[in-house]
Amino acid sequence: MTVRVAVTGATGRMGEEVLAAAADRDDVAVAFAVSRSADGSVEGVAVEDAADLPTLLADEHPDVLVDFTGPASCVEYASACAETGVAFVSGTTGLSQGGFDALREAAEDVPVLYASNFSRGIAALRRAVREAVPALDGYDIELTETHHNAKRDAPSGTALTLLEDIDGVRGDSPRVHGREGDAPRTEGEIGVHARRAGDIAGEHEVLLAGNHESLSLTHRAGSRGVFAAGALDAAAWLSGRDAGWYDFTEVLE
Numbered sequence: 001m002t003v004r005v006a007v008t009g010a011t012g013r014m015g016e017e018v019l020a021a022a023a024d025r026d027d028v029a030v031a032f033a034v035s036r037s038a039d040g041s042v043e044g045v046a047v048e049d050a051a052d053l054p055t056l057l058a059d060e061h062p063d064v065l066v067d068f069t070g071p072a073s074c075v076e077y078a079s080a081c082a083e084t085g086v087a088f089v090s091g092t093t094g095l096s097q098g099g100f101d102a103l104r105e106a107a108e109d110v111p112v113l114y115a116s117n118f119s120r121g122i123a124a125l126r127r128a129v130r131e132a133v134p135a136l137d138g139y140d141i142e143l144t145e146t147h148h149n150a151k152r153d154a155p156s157g158t159a160l161t162l163l164e165d166i167d168g169v170r171g172d173s174p175r176v177h178g179r180e181g182d183a184p185r186t187e188g189e190i191g192v193h194a195r196r197a198g199d200i201a202g203e204h205e206v207l208l209a210g211n212h213e214s215l216s217l218t219h220r221a222g223s224r225g226v227f228a229a230g231a232l233d234a235a236a237w238l239s240g241r242d243a244g245w246y247d248f249t250e251v252l253e
Ligand SMILES: NC(=O)C1=CN([C@@H]2O[C@H](COP(=O)(O)OP(=O)(O)OC[C@H]3O[C@@H](n4cnc5c(N)ncnc54)[C@H](OP(=O)(O)O)[C@@H]3O)[C@@H](O)[C@H]2O)C=CC1
Pocket: 008, 009, 010, 011, 012, 013, 014, 015, 034, 035, 036, 037, 038, 050, 068, 069, 070, 071, 072, 073, 090, 091, 092, 093, 094, 115, 116, 117, 118, 119, 157, 227
């Protein structure tokens, strides 16, 4: 069965990548693509004005909308999907608690799948971190993420997810974002470091150190294609499901 997807932020880095990945697959077809700065076509798909999204959703009725945009747009597009009965997949990061609450509200009406990272490697890293942290009780933890120089939000959504994973197995820990001056480590804190340079697609390292040893768990995305492929896998999996909140790990099971 071919799942018809709509793509938002079509002229953005991830929007373009999703359209390119969709063109190479038989299980998904692009129903339409939108951008606030509607501009020509991407991967042979005409880019329409995002202001027309509610009308396009009602008229074209795609199975799933795939969203990689910004926090405000993500919430706006999720609510448009809830109103028109279209499933929603998003990887947009930088959402506030209110933003996540709005996505949960949309999930009362339609299936919603949100992931801060759509790579399989990060799913495996998360499992490894949840195993390593309790095994290395009392070890210091430092988390470093590195991304391209145009990334807006810091720390990355993936870093925040990894911090939640660590808190889940070790209890809530104070976080220290970078260090400067006379700033020795305090017991139990997690140092969080965000680096921005060039066109790095995304790197995350969780470093555990203590007892005269250290363990570094690192994931590097080689290109954005890995995120686009995961998001389209999620869209294909989500299509036709009941309204509710879904996780990328369910797609991988
Ligand atoms: N979960 C995952 O696996 C991944 C998540 N991401 C996340 O996806 C999002 C998009 O990333 P990326 O494609 O690199 O970003 P870009 O800036 O290249 O593209 C985002 C597009 O979204 C639209 N947009 C809407 N609102 C905003 C806003 N407030 N700020 C910026 N753009 C906005 C813009 O298009 P227009 O205004 O024309 O509609 C823009 O072209 C980010 O939140 C990023 O962290 C990125 C990679 C993987």
